[in-house]
Amino acid sequence: MAMAESKHWRTERDADGIAWLHFDMAETSTNVLSVATIAEFDAHLQEIESNPPTGLVILSDKASGFIAGADIKGFTSMESVEQASEFMHTVLNRLESFSFPTVSLISGFCLGGGMELALATRYRIANEDPKTRLGLPEVRLGIHPGFGGTVRAPRLVGAPTAMDMMLTGRALSARAAKKVGLIDHAVPERQLIRAAKMMIAEAPAAHRPGRLARLSNHPLVRPLLAKYLKRTVAKKANPDHYPAPYAMIDLWSKHFDNPNKMYAEEALSVANLVVGDTAQNLIRVFFLQEEMKALGRKNKFHADRVHVVGAGVMGGDIAAWCALRGLHVTLQDQSPERIAPAMKRAHALFKKKLRQPRLIQAAMDRLMPDIKGIGVERADVIIEAIFENAEAKQALYRSLEPRMKPTALLTTNTSSIPLEVLSEVLEDPKRLVGLHFFNPVAQMQLVEIVKGEQTSQSIANQAAAFARQIDRLPLPVKSSPGFLVNRILMPYLLEAVVLEREGVVPELIDKAATDFGMPMGPIELADTVGLDICLAVAETLAESLEVEVPAKLRSMVSAGDLGRKSGKGFYSYSKGKPEKAKCEGENMPADLTDRMMFRMLNESMACLREGVVESDDLLDAGVIFGTGFAPFRGGPMHHIHTSGSKSMKNRIDDLSQKYEGRFEPDAAWANL
Numbered sequence: 001m002a003m004a005e006s007k008h009w010r011t012e013r014d015a016d017g018i019a020w021l022h023f024d025m026a027e028t029s030t031n032v033l034s035v036a037t038i039a040e041f042d043a044h045l046q047e048i049e050s051n052p053p054t055g056l057v058i059l060s061d062k063a064s065g066f067i068a069g070a071d072i073k074g075f076t077s078m079e080s081v082e083q084a085s086e087f088m089h090t091v092l093n094r095l096e097s098f099s100f101p102t103v104s105l106i107s108g109f110c111l112g113g114g115m116e117l118a119l120a121t122r123y124r125i126a127n128e129d130p131k132t133r134l135g136l137p138e139v140r141l142g143i144h145p146g147f148g149g150t151v152r153a154p155r156l157v158g159a160p161t162a163m164d165m166m167l168t169g170r171a172l173s174a175r176a177a178k179k180v181g182l183i184d185h186a187v188p189e190r191q192l193i194r195a196a197k198m199m200i201a202e203a204p205a206a207h208r209p210g211r212l213a214r215l216s217n218h219p220l221v222r223p224l225l226a227k228y229l230k231r232t233v234a235k236k237a238n239p240d241h242y243p244a245p246y247a248m249i250d251l252w253s254k255h256f257d258n259p260n261k262m263y264a265e266e267a268l269s270v271a272n273l274v275v276g277d278t279a280q281n282l283i284r285v286f287f288l289q290e291e292m293k294a295l296g297r298k299n300k301f302h303a304d305r306v307h308v309v310g311a312g313v314m315g316g317d318i319a320a321w322c323a324l325r326g327l328h329v330t331l332q333d334q335s336p337e338r339i340a341p342a343m344k345r346a347h348a349l350f351k352k353k354l355r356q357p358r359l360i361q362a363a364m365d366r367l368m369p370d371i372k373g374i375g376v377e378r379a380d381v382i383i384e385a386i387f388e389n390a391e392a393k394q395a396l397y398r399s400l401e402p403r404m405k406p407t408a409l410l411t412t413n414t415s416s417i418p419l420e421v422l423s424e425v426l427e428d429p430k431r432l433v434g435l436h437f438f439n440p441v442a443q444m445q446l447v448e449i450v451k452g453e454q455t456s457q458s459i460a461n462q463a464a465a466f467a468r469q470i471d472r473l474p475l476p477v478k479s480s481p482g483f484l485v486n487r488i489l490m491p492y493l494l495e496a497v498v499l500e501r502e503g504v505v506p507e508l509i510d511k512a513a514t515d516f517g518m519p520m521g522p523i524e525l526a527d528t529v530g531l532d533i534c535l536a537v538a539e540t541l542a543e544s545l546e547v548e549v550p551a552k553l554r555s556m557v558s559a560g561d562l563g564r565k566s567g568k569g570f571y572s573y574s575k576g577k578p579e580k581a582k583c584e585g586e587n588m589p590a591d592l593t594d595r596m597m598f599r600m601l602n603e604s605m606a607c608l609r610e611g612v613v614e615s616d617d618l619l620d621a622g623v624i625f626g627t628g629f630a631p632f633r634g635g636p637m638h639h640i641h642t643s644g645s646k647s648m649k650n651r652i653d654d655l656s657q658k659y660e661g662r663f664e665p666d667a668a669w670a671n672l
Contacts, residue, residue: 008037009044017054024061034071042091055101055200063110077269085267088147092120099199110134116147122206124183125201126174135171142249142279151262157181158213167245173664175243226253267408281634288621296468299461307370307379314386316342317441323367325470330368330375339369349362351383376403411435416540419452419479430456432462446625447472452479475622478612485626491599496522497509497550506570507583512592517630523570527563604636609668
């Protein structure tokens with residue numbers, strides 16, 4: 001390929017003879033490795049190889065980062081994946097074999113294939129800015145690294161560190177990456193170019209892991225470590241549901257002594273995985289996530305200041321999250337004593353996420369207690385997060401509305417009260433929009449953007465843009481009882497309570513759900529959410545939908561057995577963990593899983609029919625990111641379609657006949 005034809009890469013040589021290879025993928029804001037960009041990259045490397053420079057620096061011209069990974073859309077068939085993997089092995093082996101020093105200069109995202117490319121250079125220097133993230137997250141797509149990462153990462157940092165990165169998909173900050181040896185230097189942005197020149201001039205020996213880390217790759221150690229790794233992974237990922245981690249462990253265990261053989265096996269393994277149901281569904285979930293992110297780009301709204309009213313667990317944690325994301329936040333409640341616990345939790349969050357004392361203090365400085373509500377007048381977004389009482393919320397809105405900026409968003413975190421009721425007291429009802437967060441706020445990505453009949457579409461779009469600004473996934477939903485997530489989740493939880501009342505032990509109920517692929521069983525989830533909150537939501541839904549509230553739930557709440565927070569619910573808790581009996585030998589009732597899951601699936605059908613969300617895809621995304629619904633199944637609607645709509649309809653008909661009332665098929669089943 002002639003360099004004049006190069007669209008995505010360009011090479012410059014400076015006075016010191018250093019070649020600077022810039023990646024700037026055409027017509028996109030993010031660099032990814034596609035068939036075209038990899039071929040171009042190889043052409044540049046061949047030209048550099050034919051006229052060797054003093055050294056080579058690979059860098060990105062994108063503000064978003066170095067390289068975000070491979071182009072998932074471009075590699076979908078087994079053949080295309082294996083060919084791309086084999087070609088990339090050739091390209092990166094060429095890069096790795098250069099006799100002159102090579103440097104990856106990293107800012108922002110360096111993930112997946114981008115990280116694998118960086119591993120093939122002799123040195124890696126990263127911007128120490130918190131936005132820099134380095135990792136190999138392919139396992140989250142149901143595959144594993146396929147561009148040589150399974151060979152180079154264990155060799156560079158040792159098997160325990162490399163496997164932890166690849167098996168969890170966790171990304172590291174520049175400082176953390178430096179600590180484990182993944183990069184050579186973490187420096188401020190202003191020093192990046194200078195640091196790269198110094199590495200080439202000094203050409204130190206390439207990083208080698210310590211003796212123990214090297215020993216972890218020894219032929220006698222690998223089988224033992226592989227067994228340990230599989231046992232550890234099995235605690236979180238069923239091999240029948242998520243085969244990629246186990247395939248990666250086997251790949252390393254069997255072939256690490258022979259890199260050429262391991263490269264070939266890596267290409268074959270990742271190609272086999274990518275066409276499997278798990279990878280196809282997880283890739284689908286990835287694109288659903290991207291679709292939700294795009295919803296936040298429909299409006300240019302940007303907030304600098306947020307005012308949160310209500311310093312309870314939810315309100316306080318929303319305020320802390322906004323401060324963590326760089327906004328100036330005022331947190332209002334009736335007294336310092338009510339705000340103090342929220343400030344304490346915020347400090348713990350900042351300490352965990354930011355680590356550096358300077359950054360922690362800066363975040364604390366952005367979060368201000370505000371008993372008198374002085375922050376209202378300056379806020380771009382006001383988030384009401386007080387207790388679930390329509391009259392109390394309406395009284396608050398009456399006092400807030402006259403003081404707000406005309407351009408400010410007025411939002412409510414209500415989980416059950418229709419916006420049409422809450423907005424009755426407003427002079428301008430179209431400005432009220434729901435921002436429904438989920439607990440725990442720092443972990444749950446989803447935010448339901450609740451649009452009432454009176455909410456203007458522009459305001460709803462602004463709310464979605466704000467959700468993206470604080471790194472959350474916006475899901476537009478219609479104002480209706482329970483919105484989407486609680487409405488679909490609650491029948492599932494209540495069926496579990498009915499099963500427990502019928503004599504099925506909680507441990508077995510939870511096991512059935514986790515065997516299906518749920519991250520946590522419904523009994524433990526109800527305890528975690530709080531049985532009082534479950535009861536409140538169930539009673540709200542019971543007023544407008546055919547939801548029967550089990551008497552057992554009411555009696556437990558009356559007795560003060562509220563779940564984890566009270567130390568006792570369906571389980572007893574010790575240091576926040578449930579005390580569970582082993583139930584491995586017990587027979588699981590034939591209908592156990594179906595009774596729980598079909599309550600959820602039936603409600604999903606009803607929500608689609610009623611237009612609570614606009615599409616199957618958005619419903620699947622909302623339920624996956626809002627409830628943890630088995631991601632490898634692709635969401636409730638996708639699960640119905642891939643399992644066979646007719647057989648699923650027949651199954652709910654059977655349940656309806658066997659258990660009167662609760663399994664009446666929604667009318668939407670007839671249209672499948």
